[in-house]
Amino acid sequence: MIAKNKKRIIVLTILAIVLLMLIVWTVWGNTALELNTYTIKSEKLPKGFSGYRIAHISDLHNTEIGDCNEKLLDMLLEAEPNIIAITGDLIDSRNTDIEIALHFVGQAVKIAPCYYVTGNHEARVSEYNKLKSGLMELGVVVLENMRIELENSGESIALLGVDDPSFQTNYLLEGEESVIKTKLQTLTSENDAYTVLLSHRPELFDTYAENGVDLVLSGHAHGGQFRLPFIGSIFAPNQGLFPEFAAGLYTHNRTNMIVSRGIGNSLFPFRFNNRPEIVLIELAN
16 A cells, blocks of 8 residues: 555656646747748849848737847847848737837837738737837838838849738638739739748748749748647647648748747747747848
């Protein structure tokens, strides 16, 4: 009897230690921001843009990494980007705080010019116009279904941005893919410049590729929220279980898409084995 009780105590102790380790790992992993760098090569890229650096931020969801996002901003500063691309969900519709978003962006524009597209959470809140006005006052370029030219060393590439399809009231009837396709057909029809697209939704990768976009920066999937060894991502919005496009680099023909794991959380208040990230893209030819 004593031997059985001792064995039970040992088993419970081991289980308690394992549980504690998982809790510590999860808590640490939700704030341990990391910088992941990708080099994207293309013969189509103008020589003046070889070495051009784009920092990609997505899905902040009002999160603060460090006091007033100090750690996030410090990492951005150290990355030395030419521009900062923000691909939606700066705010969280379930716990909206526009001031957190504006404070972060107000500091980010001091590091590099910022370009922003909306996510589905912006479409859900009545305060979006206030957020948009605040961003523009800070000098952020809000790409509402727009195309602009980025210039460097006397050469240029095209930067495109599309609103999240949930801003269009009939997107459920037409389908998100149809909404984005219509927007892209207008934005990509001007010339054969190297194009970078900011779009919140990675699940529409085939549509981006069909329209000849060279590089897509996206978010929304939160890295699959929970990532398990040998299995990978568990769930992503609009993709369901075991999502195809959750995080990292995807390539189809000449189109590359980089999906950020994002920084904050929303419906699920934590992520597992899935650290928040800043993505840094270095262009090369």
